[in-house]
Amino acid sequence: MTVRCYYYDATLREFTARVQARRVLQDSARVEREAVSLDQTAFYPTSGGQPHDTGWLADVPVVDVQEGDEGEIWHLLERPLAPEIHMVQGRIDWTRRFDHMQQHTGQHLLSAAFARRLEAATVGFHLGREVSTIDLTLSSLTWEAAAQVEREVNEVIWQNRPVTVHFVQADAVERFPLRKPPKVQGQVRIVVVDGYDASACGGTHVRATGEIGVVKIVGIEHYKGGSRVRFLCGGRAFGDYQARLDTLRNAAQMLTVGMDEVPEAVSRLQQELQAVRRAHAGVRQQLLDYRARELSAAAPQVGDVRVVAGYWQGEDVAYVRALAMRLREEPRLVVLLAAPTSKGVHLICARSEDLTEVDARVVLREALGMLGGRGGGRPALAQGGAPACPPSEVWRAMVEALQHSGLEVEGLHDMGKSQG
Secondary structure: OOEEHHHOOOOOOEEEEEEEEEEEEEOOOOOEEEEEEEOEEOOOOOEOOEOOOOEEEOOEEEEEEEEOOOOOEEEEEOOOOOOOOOEEEEEEOHHHHHHHHHHHHHHHHHHHHHHHHHOOOEEEEEEOOOOEEEEEOOOOOOHHHHHHHHHHHHHHHHOOOEEEEEEEOHHHHHHOOOOOOOOOOOOEEEEEEOOOEEEEOOOOOOOEHHHHOOEEEEEEEEEOOEEEEEEEEHHHHHHHHHHHHHHHHHHHHHHOOOHHHHHHHHHHHHHHHHHHHHHHHHHHHHHHHHHHHHHHHHOOEEOOEEEEEEEOOOOOHHHHHHHHHHHOOOOOEEEEEEEEOOOEEEEEEEEOOOOOOOOHHHHHHHHHHHHOOEEEEEOOEEEEEEEOOOHHHHHHHHHHHHHHOOOOOOOOOOOOHHHO
16 A cells, blocks of 8 residues: 555655556556556545646656555656666645645535535535536525625635644544545544534645635536536636736726726627617618619519529628518519528528419429538428538529529529629
């Protein structure tokens, strides 16, 4: 078994150890690496919701740390140790370790506060790379209630209460007011926040709550019938505050207002934008009506049926669809329009309600079939898409589809070409 130095001193940064065994293991990315087990280590392995430490053994980077089946701890290395090395100097990445200590101890305080204030048990914990989470037995959680919990936790932090570790046998566990019974048998490691919380835990923790700095809840969501709380502690919380402050400052500069005035300025801009959008929609509809009347008047005829066809290369699908819907209001008219998309081309076929002898689905299916696409719809309106191809091929398919439906028009021209 490997002696776990972090059990007794989470602040230990350097140590000397003897190599006990070597083997090849897969890291979290499934890359095979040489791994060594030591007689003792300060490296924490991934477990209990807390990620592993990183650092160096004999100046070789440690990229992963895993628990073995026999109580040993395996250190997965960036490159193999030289075969003649039997004693190593270990050094952990203290920045990463201290961050994990802040997050994990902050989690203990949050879980204790939720249990005290809302009688909510913690059923899950994950210390992520950017944000940590706890899962609670609360069907719903308001921001108001979470703010009260957060305030209590930070008061405990500011009181700088000692955080101590105790090793006791199972029959002595009852001396500690644990939030929940331990999962392990035999000797139990208990982390105590003086006068506030006691939890069976094998993770790394700060020496006093003041070292956490601050705890900030940044997200609440419903999760598997309970509530998931996202939070930041210490350096992460400070970094998040700085990033948000920078964002607010930049927004204030762009709006040429003070930071406190940003919400009001944004609200004012939203109102102005809505007014502009309404005006734009009105003008766009007027232009659409004008274009529809223009196309209808210029449409060639087959008997008493007029045909409008065009590939609008300079317009989006929404415009072409709106144009087709407007043209349907014209009497005895068939419309076949196309527009480019990010993935290819979109086709829409429509006909006037008084033109029951033409089936838009048939025309569309014929055109898309030649382009390797697919679509569907109703007899009066059908649409679909096809892979990207030259505009000339799209136009040829549109013309042939109309011809196959008995709408062969002499001099049929691409009415949308001018928009390209």
